[in-house]
Amino acid sequence: MRHLMNPLDFSVQELDRLFDLANDIENNMPKYAHACAGKKLATCFYEPSTRTRLSFEAAMLNLGGSVLGFSDANSSSAAKGESVSDTIRIISCYADICAMRHPKEGAPMVAAEKSRIPVINAGDGGHQHPTQTLTDLLTIRSLRGRLDHLTIGLCGDLKFGRTVHSLINALSRYEGMRFIFISPDELRIPDYITEMLRDKQIPYEEVIRLEEKMPELDILYMTRVQKERFFNEEDYIRLKDFYILNKKKLRKAPENMLILHPLPRVNEISVDVDDDPRAVYFKQAQYGVYVRMALILTLLNIQV
Ligand code: NCD
Numbered sequence: 001m002r003h004l005m006n007p008l009d010f011s012v013q014e015l016d017r018l019f020d021l022a023n024d025i026e027n028n029m030p031k032y033a034h035a036c037a038g039k040k041l042a043t044c045f046y047e048p049s050t051r052t053r054l055s056f057e058a059a060m061l062n063l064g065g066s067v068l069g070f071s072d073a074n075s076s077s078a079a080k081g082e083s084v085s086d087t088i089r090i091i092s093c094y095a096d097i098c099a100m101r102h103p104k105e106g107a108p109m110v111a112a113e114k115s116r117i118p119v120i121n122a123g124d125g126g127h128q129h130p131t132q133t134l135t136d137l138l139t140i141r142s143l144r145g146r147l148d149h150l151t152i153g154l155c156g157d158l159k160f161g162r163t164v165h166s167l168i169n170a171l172s173r174y175e176g177m178r179f180i181f182i183s184p185d186e187l188r189i190p191d192y193i194t195e196m197l198r199d200k201q202i203p204y205e206e207v208i209r210l211e212e213k214m215p216e217l218d219i220l221y222m223t224r225v226q227k228e229r230f231f232n233e234e235d236y237i238r239l240k241d242f243y244i245l246n247k248k249k250l251r252k253a254p255e256n257m258l259i260l261h262p263l264p265r266v267n268e269i270s271v272d273v274d275d276d277p278r279a280v281y282f283k284q285a286q287y288g289v290y291v292r293m294a295l296i297l298t299l300l301n302i303q304v
Contacts, residue, residue, distance in 0.1 A: 002299055003112040003119045007133040007170035015170075019138050022287070022294040026142075029062065035297060035304045036065030042095035043069035044087065045122070046078060046102045051263060051285055052122050052131065056099045059292035068095060085114040092116035097300055099131075103228075118299040126160045126229055132262050133166040134295065135288040140219060142287065143258055143280055149176035151216050155243055156182075156223035156268055158189040160230075163262040164223055168193055172202055179204040180213045184242050186235065187225070210243050214252040220245075222261045222268050222281075246270040253278065260284055 003009070010018065025032055041060040043053050049071070057067045070076045077087065084102065088111040091098050097118045100108045105125035112119040123129040141147050152171065154164050158181055168189075171177050179197065181189045181204060188206065197204050207213055214220070222245055230236040244267055245259070261269060261281040273279050297304065 001116075001118055003108075003115070003121075004130050004295065004299065005109050005112065005119075005121045006128050007130045007137075007166050008173075009130070012173055015134075015137065018134070018291070018294050018298055019141055021297065022138050022290040023142060025293050026287075026290045032063055032293065032297075032304055034064040035302055036060060036063035036300065039063075039065040039097070039300060040095040041065060041067045041069075041296065042091045042098040043067060043071070043122075044076070044091060044098060044100045045069070045071045046073040046076070046100075046107075047123065048072075049101055049122070051288060052101065052129075053099070055285070055288045056120075056122065056131075056292050058289050059296055062289065063293055063296060065096075065296075084108075084111040087111070088115045088119065097296060120295065120299070123162055126162050126165070126226070128166045128169075129162040129262075130166055131288070131292060131295065132163045133170045134291045135284060136163070136167050136221070136260060136262070137170060138291045139260060139280060139284040139287045140258065143283070144218065144256075147171070148174040150174075150218040151178045151180065152219040152221060153180040153182055153213055153217045154189075154221045154223070155210055155245075157187045157225045157239075158183040158223075159187045160226035161223045164221070165190070165193060167221065168197075172197065172200055177202055180217065181206045182208070182210050182213070182243070184208060184239055186239060187242075210245065211249055211252055214249070214257075215254065217253065217257050220253070220257060220259050222259065222265075224261075224264065224266045224268055241267050243268050244270055245273055247272050247276070250276060250278070 101122040105127040108121040
């Protein structure tokens with residue numbers, strides 16, 4: 001039995017197979033309509049979510065399976081003090097696979113140790129968000145045709161943004177990658193990530209101004225400032241509008257650059273960018289459904 005805690009849990013070859021499957025699902029939806037008949041997905045969300053939880057549920061429903069779960073820790077027995085280890089033992093009696101989001105880093109991993117069903121980390125604190133990364137990789141691979149030899153700018157909250165940490169981890173395995181980290185000083189990328197890049201001799205730069213490196217980017221990955229992870233509100237207010245991508249700033253961007261964002265967006269991308277053909281963040285959300293369908297089939301060992 002396999003779980004998904006970190007994008008590195010799958011080899012590059014396994015990821016390729018998963019993305020091939022996701023593209024096949026995209027093009028042949030009806031073929032998969034009953035693949036998970038009789039199977040149940042539990043979504044255990046101890047932290048708010050729209051896309052991740054609903055896209056998991058949509059994915060399972062598209063596969064002909066059913067879903068159960070909770071979307072708020074206060075409506076589960078966590079409010080009575082139950083541990084995630086105990087909760088997952090119970091969920092193992094009710095469902096075939098579980099997607100779990102938790103504010104504590106490592107909580108889904110603790111659950112996986114006691115689980116009798118595959119557990120998917122749907123975001124643990126500021127740590128990892130592997131299924132968002134699968135979504136991001138599938139989007140880039142499908143719209144750009146490859147996952148290597150790319151310059152990617154990651155902009156915004158690089159300190160607390162778990163989608164950023166997961167994505168860098170995953171992309172660091174492909175050849176010819178170059179990273180540009182764009183953030184205010186207070187929200188810089190954590191040292192453990194730059195150390196990993198230095199160890200692997202992967203080039204990266206850290207800059208403060210968004211426009212500076214725009215002409216060099218193949219991908220621009222925007223993120224929101226992670227309000228819920230700040231210790232004090234004043235810092236959040238000071239930093240929340242540090243970057244606002246708008247039409248004017250995009251003038252310097254290459255014609256074929258892709259703009260991704262895990263969403264939700266707050267102010268960091270002005271709505272006038274939405275109809276620019278380079279803005280693919282809504283398409284990205286659609287890819288999130290296909291890749292989660294592929295992931296559910298893979299972890300449940302179901303071949304269609
Ligand atoms: C992200 C998350 O939860 O980390 N959202 C998502 O799952 N698409 C990004 C965010 O909340 O900023």
